[in-house]
Amino acid sequence: MSTPPTTGAVLAPLTTADAEILVSAARRAAEAAGVAVSITVLDAGGHLLAFRRDDQALLISGETSTRKAYTALQLNAATADLVDAVKPDGPFHSLPTALDRPLLFIAGGVPVHRDGRLVGAVGVGGGAPEQDHGFAAAALTALG
Template identity: 70%
Template sequence: MSTTTPAAATPSVRPLTTREADGLIEAAARAAESLGVRGSVTVLDAGGHLLGFRRDAAVLISGETSTRKAYTALQLDTPTADLVDLVRPEGLLHTVPTALDRPLLFLAGGVPLHRDGRLIGALGFGGGSPDQDHRIAAEAIAESGVA
């Protein structure tokens, strides 16, 4: 008979769904429209897999930036707006953008998504100014009620 005690089970958290991703995308589109911004929005699940994407008559690069912002927010579990100063030459993370062979982007507009304190995905918006992109992402999350 074993004398070890089983480890406490980690409570599971419901993963981000495609229906929730669709709601986030619609909320981002409304927030962008209210600011007069044309852009792209990307929603990733906790594993970094694409759950949803939309580009509304925006420049092509906005699709790439929205995806990289979401990926960066997911990988570092931090809004990308909070990372911008950390990658400047005097910043704590200044070598990260060149040290990794991953599509990180340190511009505002990526926000991680949490449920019950656990990371479940990320949303990225690209197409406006960095401040607009962050505001659109944050408003979409607040409106959707996902995180």
């Protein structure tokens, strides 16, 4: 059996250490704004790497943060950029109900890229959609 030729450096996956950085940074941003949130980090396969719900966060924020992360991962786009796509005249109008695992087209989910490739996603729920997007964006900035 032959070994396939190497095509360069191996892309490092999103790690639990990376997930902790993302959660901590999003949490700091939310805390600075006085907002209780839930934060979900998924790897490239959609598997949970990290989750945190603030004590005072609404219970539903855990579900919304996870769905936002999953949506950002599956479509490789920030959920804030997809809101218009699911309006009645949008190209993804029926997508939220077409799949077994529900997507959520509310701002707060962002894909995580490394060397230009998708390696995971972070979702934040609990604040206003624009706040959640800002907290998730702060997490990406901290990851570098």
